[in-house]
Amino acid sequence: MNPSMRDLSAIAPLLIVAGTGIVAVLADSVVKRGRSLSPVLAVAGLAAAIAFSLPALGDPAASAAFGGMVRTGAFTSYLTLVFCVSGLLSVLLSMSYIDEMIPERGEYYALILFAVSGMILMASAWDLVVFFLGLELMSLSFYILAGFARGRMTSNEAALKYFLLGAFATGFLLYGIALVYGATGSTSLAGFPARTGGLHQPLLLLAGLALLMIGLMFKVGSVPFHMWVPDVYEGAPTTVTAFMSTGGKAAAFSGFLIIFAPPVLIAQPALRDVLAVVAATSMVAGNIIALAQTSVKRMLAYSSIAHAGYILSGVVAANPAGSNGVLFYLMTYTMMNAGAFGVVSLLEKVDGSMLTFDECAGLSRRSPLVAALSAVFMFSLAGVPPLAGFFGKYYVFAGAVEAHYTWLAIVGVLMSVVSAYYYLRLVVVMYFNDNPGGVSPAARPLGLAAVIIAAIALTGFGVFPSILLGLGARCF
Amino acid sequence: MEQHILSLILFTPMAGALVVALLGRDASRLIKTVGLLFSLLALGLSVWLFLLFDGARGDMQCVEIIPWIPTLNVSYNVGIDGISLLLIVLTTFLTPIALLASWESVTARLKGYVALMLLLEAGTLGVFMALDLFLFYVFWEFMLVPMYFIIGIWGGQERIYAAIKFFLYTMAGSLLMLVAIIWLGSYAASLPGGAFTTDLLRLYAIAPGIPMGIQIWMFLAFTLSFAIKVPIFPLHTWLPDAHVQAPTAGSVILAGVLLKMGTYGLIRFCLPLFPYATFRFLPYLAGLGIVGIIYGALVSMVQPDIKKLVAYSSVSHLGFVVLGIFALTEEGMQGSVIQMINHGLSTGALFLLVGMIYDRRHTRLIKDFGGLARPMPVYAAFFMIVMLSSIGLPGLNGFVGEFLILLGSFRSAFLGSPWYAIAASSGVVLAAVYLLWSYQRIFFGKNERPENQALTDLNVREIAVLVPIVLFIVWIGVYPGTFLAKSAASTKQLIHRIEETRRGSYAGAAIEPGHGAQPGDRR
Incomplete structure (x- = not known):
């Protein structure tokens, strides 16, 4: 089948990002000064992809392309936006960070672009195989990016760990796809919920869905498949972590929303309850372990496990409020987590040593701006209104309460209190303590700009959440 | 202008905080004066409000409703009755006094101090004005942030411990209230012809009909949050720490206004809703x-x-x-x-x-x-x-x-x-x-x-x-x-x-x- 013009225009953002990636690789090797060209290309490509995905945001009806393999519409465009924003923020943060850390940065930006293409493919998947394709494209790029700081043991360890465990999880996912195919006779997601009813082999489907769920749980980094998160997030270059923990997580959650759409989950109460327990344990484990961390990056890594739990409660809710909440959460989480890791990337030393809480002491005196920005991210992560992080939590918990999962919401809010303790600890050291030997932010105007943009967006989406919610409401 | 009087009072300190934030760091005299002027302006407006207010009416007055988050049916909904009126006047009365009281004792990081005091005033005023539970909650939580910094930066020896204890204690109580608020909203939606709402006046009509078994839990969730704030024995242990460690002006606002948020909450929410x-x-x-x-x-x-x-x-x-x-x-x-x-x-x-x-x-x-x-x-x-x-x-x-x-x-x-x-x-x-x-x-x-x-x-x-x-x-x-x-x-x-x-x-x-x-x- 030859793709028609309509097909190609349907996946325009994907083509742009992937195309820019290829150009960046070529530019790197062909053009003399190509190396300094590639970040510029990346920014241009991502910005163009955003521009192309905007028109479809208002288009509620999903339409299929490529013979029903991918779909377009508000949902896909919204998530494309999330991925591109995540990519853009990371590229801006990386620009001189990566130069300072690794002189031979080579294909770094191309890999970010390929990862974004993978994510977009996942969010536009209308067939399990396409979803798998996107997931692999994203994961392979991540494996390389995680180990990009070649000279550092931790980075190598991160890459190896992520690859081995990730490959294992991919196996689960693939096996799940096979079983679902066996049970329903198709890998297409169009009309998927309808086909799951009245099967001869309901157990086969259940097993397939369970395996799919395990694969996705691994990718979002929820308990009990979270073991890789702290090591990988800590070992990878910080700008890569900022990207993986936001775009990567959002892409995996798009899988939850596509495959485990509300009708599917409601038809499988056992899986839904398992997912609820997973959400609760992620919140508990992530938050409690984060309490004990001395490295800021590791604290953020554990906190991201907890956030996976919060977002999962929106999936468990399986109602419009919950799904809409997940979408809202993914965008705001991208802003606040990329921002938080961005601050870490500005503060940490390039020799690969981990930024500790003590080193941040007294930052508010040395750099009031960066300290204020970190405070915004920390309060938003803790869910203090009127920052956007609060609204994200509100929506997913509202969905859970509406779906009779009130206990999940109660666990969530209690764990938010725990999380407030360690998020505030960073604010405490920055504002209330003093340490003349502490760190000062590196002079990276672009990185700083990215962090400022994220903070402004968090405040804006907090005071006017309707901007995002209105978009999200069109997606389902 | 009269129909927007509440918003004017609410946003005057916020605007003041913004203006102060834009001033130069070293212009300490200017910072203090501008902060004081804005707080006096808010006081003047609230005196006007006091005179405007019709004490013969028991319902909500000066109500302003602007849709805020349509998808959740949440609106910027403010209004006052006689009880909130007095507390609003108290807040605007004590803030300039507190600023004047710290005129000489606070010198370090003065700009942040004045801005935070004004933000604190705005958050507190919002709590007393909000007629939408969601909006109320936003102000209720938001006001923790300036207070946290005021205790933590300008407080006494044990200020860090006191600031964290204050924050976590209050947050622990209020987040359960958040779940109760969401539950109330979905309860309203579950009634025939109902929709998700956090509008207080609408919930006044609905909430008393909640089955007793659940009403008890709702009541407890709200009361816990308010009881911590009041504080009602035995939930008072944060108070001595916070009060003693806070700078004078912080203690004045904390004792003078913030504790009243708890008792106000009991009156405004617990009694009529449950x-x-x-x-x-x-x-x-x-x-x-x-x-x-x-x-x-x-x-x-x-x-x-x-x-x-x-x-x-x-x-x-x-x-x-x-x-x-x-x-x-x-x-x-x-x-x-x-x-x-x-x-x-x-x-x-x-x-x-x-x-x-x-x-x-x-x-x-x-x-x-x-x-x-x-x-x-x-x-x-x-x-x-x-x-x-x-x-x-x-x-x-x-x-x-x-x-x-x-x-x-x-x-x-x-x-x-x-x-x-x-x-x-x-x-x-x-x-x-x-x-x-x-x-x-x-x-x-x-x-x-x-x-x-x-x-x-x-x-x-x-x-x-x-x-x-x-x-x-x-x-x-x-x-x-x-x-x-x-x-x-x-x-x-x-x-x-x-x-x-x-x-x-x-x-x-x-x-x-x-x-x-x-x-x-x-x-």
């Missing part, structure tokens, strides 16, 4: 109020530190307010409302006075003083008036509130026993004991220490800070009608509604909520 659960729990809550009165007073008595003494006396005074609320009589409720104002004035002034002596001597231990009446006669006179107001001397404000509360709880059909009032009145005696005794130790006796002999009396600025408070202490004591008249109709309507609910519940089992719908049943 009347049946209130009936069930009121003996316990009134009992805890009395425990607080006596416990707070006894602990105050043995404090070596004046600031801690004042902090614990808050527990005692707020116990009166809680008792008055749960007496569910007009007198008790009116007494509680006026007592909230009284406590804001008296305790605010006490913290100011403690701050003034601390600025001079850098100690707050009673044993370090003695015979201060001789070098500081003006200071001693102010301290005397404020102390007597706190004790509840007739002719000063404290008497009016405590008398009405005791009267109300004595007559209360809900409490059903005069023993509550009798036990509470022992608190009045104990207050006299701990305050007079400490006064004696500080101001009378021999002035033996050279550093105490050399103390200078209050300066003009300090007197200017205290005079307005003392003016109102006397005004309320002599002619409380000015203020009581504003809140009379609102409390009357509240009590009337509760009385009707009770009569309804006596009429038959049909009203006692039984097996209503639950959220989600419509699916």
Whole structure:
């Protein structure tokens, strides 16, 4: 089948990002000064992809392309936006960070672009195989990016760990796809919920869905498949972590929303309850372990496990409020987590040593701006209104309460209190303590700009959440 | 302009904070002046509001509704009745005083300080104005942030511990309230023809019909959050830390205004939304109020530190307010409302006075003083008036509130026993004991220490800070009608509604909520 013009225009953002990636690789090797060209290309490509995905945001009806393999519409465009924003923020943060850390940065930006293409493919998947394709494209790029700081043991360890465990999880996912195919006779997601009813082999489907769920749980980094998160997030270059923990997580959650759409989950109460327990344990484990961390990056890594739990409660809710909440959460989480890791990337030393809480002491005196920005991210992560992080939590918990999962919401809010303790600890050291030997932010105007943009967006989406919610409401 | 008066009052301090944030870091005089001007502007507007307000009406006035988050049916919905009116005026009254009080004592990072004080004022005003539970919650939580920084940056030795404890304690309580708010919204949606709503007035009509088994949990979630804020014994342990460690102005606002958010919440939300659960729990809550009165007073008595003494006396005074609320009589409720104002004035002034002596001597231990009446006669006179107001001397404000509360709880059909009032009145005696005794130790006796002999009396600025408070202490004591008249109709309507609910519940089992719908049943 030859793709028609309509097909190609349907996946325009994907083509742009992937195309820019290829150009960046070529530019790197062909053009003399190509190396300094590639970040510029990346920014241009991502910005163009955003521009192309905007028109479809208002288009509620999903339409299929490529013979029903991918779909377009508000949902896909919204998530494309999330991925591109995540990519853009990371590229801006990386620009001189990566130069300072690794002189031979080579294909770094191309890999970010390929990862974004993978994510977009996942969010536009209308067939399990396409979803798998996107997931692999994203994961392979991540494996390389995680180990990009070649000279550092931790980075190598991160890459190896992520690859081995990730490959294992991919196996689960693939096996799940096979079983679902066996049970329903198709890998297409169009009309998927309808086909799951009245099967001869309901157990086969259940097993397939369970395996799919395990694969996705691994990718979002929820308990009990979270073991890789702290090591990988800590070992990878910080700008890569900022990207993986936001775009990567959002892409995996798009899988939850596509495959485990509300009708599917409601038809499988056992899986839904398992997912609820997973959400609760992620919140508990992530938050409690984060309490004990001395490295800021590791604290953020554990906190991201907890956030996976919060977002999962929106999936468990399986109602419009919950799904809409997940979408809202993914965008705001991208802003606040990329921002938080961005601050870490500005503060940490390039020799690969981990930024500790003590080193941040007294930052508010040395750099009031960066300290204020970190405070915004920390309060938003803790869910203090009127920052956007609060609204994200509100929506997913509202969905859970509406779906009779009130206990999940109660666990969530209690764990938010725990999380407030360690998020505030960073604010405490920055504002209330003093340490003349502490760190000062590196002079990276672009990185700083990215962090400022994220903070402004968090405040804006907090005071006017309707901007995002209105978009999200069109997606389902 | 009149229909936007509430928004004007609310956004004036916010605008002030923004302007202050844009000023240069070193222009300290300018920063202080601009901050003070904005807080005075808010005060002026709220005086205008006070005059505009029609005390004969018990419903919400000056209501403004602007859709905010349509997908959730949340709107920017503000309005006031007589109870919130008085608290708004108190807030705008105390903020300029607090700013003026810290005119010289705060020098480090002045810009942040003034901006945060103004943000704190805005957050508090929002709490008292919000007529949408969601909006209320946003302000309720938001106000923690400036207070957290004020304690943590400009506080005393143990400020970090106190700031974190304050934040986490309050947040723990309020997040459960958030779940209850969401539950209420979905309950409204589950009713026939209903939609998700957090509009308070709409929920007033709906919520009493919640099945008793769940209403109890809703009530407890809300009450826990407010009880921590008040604080009701045994949830008061954050208070001494926060009060003692906060800078003077922070303590003034904390005691004067923030604690009232808890009692205000009980009145505004717990009673009208969950009347049946209130009936069930009121003996316990009134009992805890009395425990607080006596416990707070006894602990105050043995404090070596004046600031801690004042902090614990808050527990005692707020116990009166809680008792008055749960007496569910007009007198008790009116007494509680006026007592909230009284406590804001008296305790605010006490913290100011403690701050003034601390600025001079850098100690707050009673044993370090003695015979201060001789070098500081003006200071001693102010301290005397404020102390007597706190004790509840007739002719000063404290008497009016405590008398009405005791009267109300004595007559209360809900409490059903005069023993509550009798036990509470022992608190009045104990207050006299701990305050007079400490006064004696500080101001009378021999002035033996050279550093105490050399103390200078209050300066003009300090007197200017205290005079307005003392003016109102006397005004309320002599002619409380000015203020009581504003809140009379609102409390009357509240009590009337509760009385009707009770009569309804006596009429038959049909009203006692039984097996209503639950959220989600419509699916």
